Amino acid sequence: MNIILMAIPFFFLLIIIELVLDKVRHTQYYRVNDSINSLTAGVLSRVTGIARRVIPFSMYALCFDYLSLTVLPDTPWIWAMAFVLYDFCYYWFHRLHHEVNVLWASHVVHHSSEEYNLTTALRQTSSGLVGWIFYLPMAVIGVPVHILVAVGALNLIYQFWVHTQHVPKLGWYEWIFVTPSNHRVHHAQNQLYIDRNYGGVFILWDRLFGTFQEEQEDEKPIYGIRKALHSWNPLWANVHVYTQLLQDCRHAQRWQDKFLVWFKPTGWRPTDVEKNYPLAKVDLNQFKKFDVNLSINSKVYCSLQHILTLVIAVMFLLNVGSMTEWQKWGTMAFIVFSSYSIGSILENREFAVVLEWLKNILVCMALVMISVPSWLAVILWVATLSSMLLLWDLWQTRRGKLTATAHTQ
Numbered sequence: 001m002n003i004i005l006m007a008i009p010f011f012f013l014l015i016i017i018e019l020v021l022d023k024v025r026h027t028q029y030y031r032v033n034d035s036i037n038s039l040t041a042g043v044l045s046r047v048t049g050i051a052r053r054v055i056p057f058s059m060y061a062l063c064f065d066y067l068s069l070t071v072l073p074d075t076p077w078i079w080a081m082a083f084v085l086y087d088f089c090y091y092w093f094h095r096l097h098h099e100v101n102v103l104w105a106s107h108v109v110h111h112s113s114e115e116y117n118l119t120t121a122l123r124q125t126s127s128g129l130v131g132w133i134f135y136l137p138m139a140v141i142g143v144p145v146h147i148l149v150a151v152g153a154l155n156l157i158y159q160f161w162v163h164t165q166h167v168p169k170l171g172w173y174e175w176i177f178v179t180p181s182n183h184r185v186h187h188a189q190n191q192l193y194i195d196r197n198y199g200g201v202f203i204l205w206d207r208l209f210g211t212f213q214e215e216q217e218d219e220k221p222i223y224g225i226r227k228a229l230h231s232w233n234p235l236w237a238n239v240h241v242y243t244q245l246l247q248d249c250r251h252a253q254r255w256q257d258k259f260l261v262w263f264k265p266t267g268w269r270p271t272d273v274e275k276n277y278p279l280a281k282v283d284l285n286q287f288k289k290f291d292v293n294l295s296i297n298s299k300v301y302c303s304l305q306h307i308l309t310l311v312i313a314v315m316f317l318l319n320v321g322s323m324t325e326w327q328k329w330g331t332m333a334f335i336v337f338s339s340y341s342i343g344s345i346l347e348n349r350e351f352a353v354v355l356e357w358l359k360n361i362l363v364c365m366a367l368v369m370i371s372v373p374s375w376l377a378v379i380l381w382v383a384t385l386s387s388m389l390l391l392w393d394l395w396q397t398r399r400g401k402l403t404a405t406a407h408t409q
């Protein structure tokens with residue numbers, strides 16, 4: 001089984017422990033809407049990854065078959081060497097994903113949260129397609145595909161625990177490894193911290209290549225991105241920088257600029273576009289986290305729906321190998337639809353309740369038509385029927401508000 005899937009229960013256990021700590025210490029590092037968005041981005045990344053991973057694996061395997069100088073044996077030393085080498089390649093992969101416009105468009109999802117907690121770690125992109133290029137040196141020196149996949153998964157799993165504000169600096173460990181403190185710097189948008197600390201497991205690469213910055217006592221990190229997302233829509237989180245680049249490409253008058261806009265350093269815009277379509281400058285002194293006021297009912301409804309979508313997604317990832325094509329694509333479409341729809345409720349959109357009615361009716365129809373294990377069917381029925389009750393209440397509240405507004409006009 002996939003190592004990352006095996007780690008999922010531990011991820012959730014640690015998230016629950018951090019949530020309890022958050023309540024006990026009154027730290028307020030968690031917000032329902034932000035956490036749902038981070039977890040949804042993670043779900044979308046894993047689910048779309050099923051389609052996306054075909055290319056990287058095939059390309060790596062192809063390069064390994066035709067370009068490898070030798071085939072390295074399956075020994076502990078080779079595994080250790082591959083683990084370190086993978087992180088070295090990851091450093092450059094990560095650094096360039098911050099420094100080049102089109103690569104940033106893919107990586108930005110991971111940085112779009114204005115909170116910093118363990119759910120932020122799971123906020124991953126759904127659009128990475130060229131990352132495999134950075135690992136090709138490993139194919140050339142003969143690291144077999146199964147070792148690359150395993151050390152890649154271990155690298156990703158290591159990065160999970162560093163997304164917390166509850167762990168202080170860790171003495172000598174800070175010198176060698178990526179830690180919560182030096183990764184907090186990586187997620188901050190303060191001038192002092194921005195574009196620093198790219199390592200995945202080892203912070204040594206940053207010290208070596210001049211991109212290291214230590215967390216300062218008197219400079220509290222402000223998390224998030226300079227061009228704030230201001231949305232709870234996980235699909236928009238994945239495409240908003242691509243959309244900006246596409247617009248700049250369309251608006252640019254010179255043909256060279258239409259091409260260069262994708263590959264220039266992050267933030268670069270053609271001079272004419274910058275002049276004719278200026279973007280608002282950020283003032284971190286006025287920084288305010290994005291939020292939309294929600295009733296407690298909406299929060300409970302979204303949490304319930306989110307857990308339901310999570311259960312369906314995990315079941316999907318575990319069973320995708322034995323599914324027919326239409327079941328596979330149907331479930332993927334449902335998960336994407338549900339993620340978008342929950343985001344719309346979180347944003348208090350007018351059409352959101354209608355989308356949710358449609359989704360719940362679809363789930364009921366699917367439960368009647370498709371055979372699922374009985375324990376899962378019970379969970380899904382109970383969750384869907386209670387969701388519909390909550391939704392009825394949300395619907396009534398919204399109608400009540402609309403009528404009240406009409407009367408006052």
Ligand SMILES: [Zn+2]
Nearest residue numbers: 094098107110
């Ligand atoms: Zn990053």
Ligand SMILES: [Zn+2]
Nearest residue numbers: 110121163187
């Ligand atoms: Zn991170």
